[in-house]
Amino acid sequence: xxxxxxxxxxxxxxxxxxxxxxxxxxxxxxxxxxxxxxxxxxxxxxxxxxxxxxxxxxxxxxxxxxx
Numbered sequence: 001x002x003x004x005x006x007x008x009x010x011x012x013x014x015x016x017x018x019x020x021x022x023x024x025x026x027x028x029x030x031x032x033x034x035x036x037x038x039x040x041x042x043x044x045x046x047x048x049x050x051x052x053x054x055x056x057x058x059x060x061x062x063x064x065x066x067x
Contacts, residue, residue: 013063018055025049 005023009015 016055016059018052019059021052022056025052 005015005020
């Protein structure tokens with residue numbers, strides 16, 4: 001995910017802060033996928049995560065429609 005967002009930024013796409021927040025999930029993708037938590041980490045807020053995914057999809061859709 002991080003590489004994709006960096007590639008988009010390198011090619012002139014403006015990335016809103018609410019999309020950049022998805023980077024926080026990258027290091028923990030496998031653990032979160034299987035509901036396993038890293039020692040000392042707090043469980044994810046699934047409602048907040050779904051909101052983040054929706055914002056990302058809406059942003060990506062707006063880019064695709066503009067091209």
